[in-house]
Amino acid sequence: MDAHTSALLNENTRRFVAKPKRLLIGGAWVEASEGGTLDVFDPATGQAFAKVPAGGKADIDRAVAAARQAFDGGDWAVMRPVDRERLLMKLADLVEANAQELAELEALDNGKPVTVARFADVALVVDSLRYMAGWATKLGGETMQPSVPIIREREFWGFTRREPVGVVGAIIPWNFPLLMAAWKMGPALASGCTMVLKPAEETPLSALRLAELVQEAGYPAGVFNVVTGLGHVAGAALSSHPHIDKLAFTGSTEIGKLVGKAALDNMTRISLELGGKSPMIVLDDADVDAVAAGAAHGIFFNSGQVCTAGSRLFVHKKKFDQVVEGLSNIAAGMKVGAGLDPDTQLGPLVSAVQQERVMGYIRSGFDEGARAAVGGEAGAGGGYFVKPTVLVDARDDMRVVREEIFGPVVVAMPYDDLDEVARRANDTPYGLAASIWSNDLTRVHRLIPRIKAGTVWVNCHTVLDNSMPFGGFKQSGIGREMGRAVFDQYTELKSVLMAL
């Protein structure tokens, strides 16, 4: 790591980055069985600054066995819900106490602005763990009054139990590394499951630091295991493992289908949070300045590397030019820089691969006849920068309109009437989210049921809350995270019928 970067880190972060990394399996820190390592790169400079173990199939086997053993017997299996709640609360406190270090690790590893990491990512992790901790004591079944009409001579009663699904395999992406880990571990640990986490190869550091905090909180060995490694090696071994009971995946639709099929071979339960191409729909009564600011957040937050990114902006033709101008002015004024620089508003993309992917999309847009109202080029320096970009003059069949770009690129398109915009907004294989910008209640309410998406925001975009279920329609996934709904994915429902 260069001296400039190092000077921006607090001492704990520097110490963690410098020390050798290990896998956490069965409560012990171990090397990868085959001994290999993966380099970790700083997206702001393109330089490798750390190494993590390249876990393989044998490591996944060990981790799943440890998680299995912890689930089937020992302290965790008999722990009362109230004690699981306390442990998760303790972990949340530890994350909060180490917030600055975790935020710096996210900034260093992913490239995102450190202030965003601190006050969005890490703050949301703390909130999420506390919210899920509360559910540990509130999950239960129902009692029924069975009639059993064909056996009239007996009396019956029935009830349901919610039981933890078992060993959870979690595979997560690099856009919100710590938060995606928390979204899986909160419900898993609240409901009494054990788990094996495989973080993204680009961003493994915060998961390893989190694993240290899990140890510090006092979780029994084997409840939480982390195996860093490559997706097609460690990830594939985990998703096809016969001894996991549930696979929780967040990432691309392409890999989601692959892991889903592998899991189904073992009838492993799956939840898949996948890609999106979310529309932001601006009605003709909307306030131009509010929309421009909201749309800027909708697309540029986390440099556009957000599954719910508002990457298609539909504006009524009456307001189109004004909204594009307002949004372009905001984009032109954004400070693009290193995540650790406190003034940065837009960090680099996570990797050279992602930068090239996004630039490839921008070029394809130009080739097909679109034009950049602002941006449209990579940023200067050795980092993986792409300038915030607003594309116009686009047609619905262009690749930039149809495919997930996962970068700071929005396509702005005018429309004439609500029927037209509802049809075009839904004309995508994805269905993760959408936003509607208007204060006309009648038209907003008429539009909401017509939008095929798991979340519809009104006058805001990418605003998440633990109480709100989150997930996709169509090819954006299967199942819901957050809210009470997530426990459908982490528990089995057992029906008990008793003859008296």
Ligand code: NAP
């Ligand atoms: P990805 O390949 O879907 O990665 C997600 C996770 O799956 C990572 O941990 C990855 O490991 C793992 N993985 C990859 N191949 C696997 C396999 N064969 N079996 C099991 N696990 C596997 O996503 P990506 O490559 O990081 O990004 C590519 C595109 O996906 C992005 O440009 C974006 O469009 C989309 N994406 C969407 C989200 C979202 O939140 N919906 C998040 C990230 C990316 P490795 O890290 O080793 O590959």
Ligand code: MG
């Ligand atoms: Mg990948």
